[in-house]
């Protein structure tokens with residue numbers, strides 16, 4: 269089969285379309301003819317040699333797939349060849365074929381394209397797990413979502429807004445902020461022009477927010493804690509700005525704050541099945557009904573994975589970048 273492989277660690281130029289052996293299924297896996305996959309920020313880190321796949325997972329990039337069932341292990345139940353499915357994988361998406369445990373595979377709603385389906389798993393799972401399962405965001409509460417125009421941001425804004433929360437965002441351009449407002453954010457802060465903490469204090473009459481979803485890390489940590497209300501929750505989900513800094517732990521104690529970190533990829537199969545189920549129960553029906561939608565920025569052919577990586581690395585996307593196979 270054809271797949272994008274990494275010819276060493278480095279920039280987008282290391283990505284190369286090559287012929288590789290197809291994956292073998294275990295007893296509980298489906299073999300999938302992949303029709304679409306999507307980029308995630310983690311792919312850029314893996315391409316440079318970081319964020320290795322968990323043991324037993326494919327070395328090929330790609331954390332989510334949409335396609336048709338082409339075969340299956342002996343213990344699989346409930347699926348037939350030709351079924352249209354999508355889901356989260358530990359790796360292997362940038363390829364003509366991939367494998368997925370059948371308990372993590374979801375049937376693609378009839379009206380959806382493969383591209384739409386591939387845009388959903390990683391960002392909606394991440395947003396739901398962090399904002400609700402870990403962050404316990406409740407109706408009427410306030411949340412600040414950094415990098416509102418990221419794939420995860422575009423999912424997070426929609427589900428938090430749908431749950432009745434008041435959503436603030438940061439983003440690097442007025443265009444991205446307007447797009448975030450169209451998804452349900454009530455206000456946006458261009459972090460390149462103003463200090464987000466000062467702006468949040470102004471926008472909330474000095475009250476601050478209940479929850480912060482952060483992907484930037486070190487340079488934002490002190491300010492994230494500063495703008496949290498008493499009993500506020502900081503969800504640390506990315507470190508695009510760096511990982512090491514100092515904070516005043518006194519503020520964490522006085523305000524009874526919680527700092528919660530998480531990464532999806534290394535979690536156990538059982539945990540990922542549970543994550544899939546929570547998404548299927550709460551948000552898949554809303555996506556099927558069109559109340560929520562995957563936000564797709566652009567679609568590239570698999571052979572142009574390099575160009576797609578350059579585009580993401582330049583922070584130009586609003587929502588998901590898809591690779592079509």
Ligand SMILES: NC(=O)c1ccc[n+]([C@@H]2O[C@H](COP(=O)([O-])OP(=O)(O)OC[C@H]3O[C@@H](n4cnc5c(N)ncnc54)[C@H](OP(=O)(O)O)[C@@H]3O)[C@@H](O)[C@H]2O)c1
Nearest residue numbers: 308309394415418419420439440483505506530531532583
């Ligand atoms: N922990 C997990 O399980 C998990 C799962 C999925 C994703 N993530 C993390 O979630 C984040 C978003 O991922 P994604 O794939 O949705 O990203 P994405 O679509 O590539 O969007 C990232 C956006 O973040 C902004 N940004 C980049 N560097 C920045 C910086 N130093 N300071 C402020 N803003 C910056 C840029 O938008 P602007 O134009 O606004 O600057 C960029 O377009 C990443 O950190 C990723 O690693 C974590």
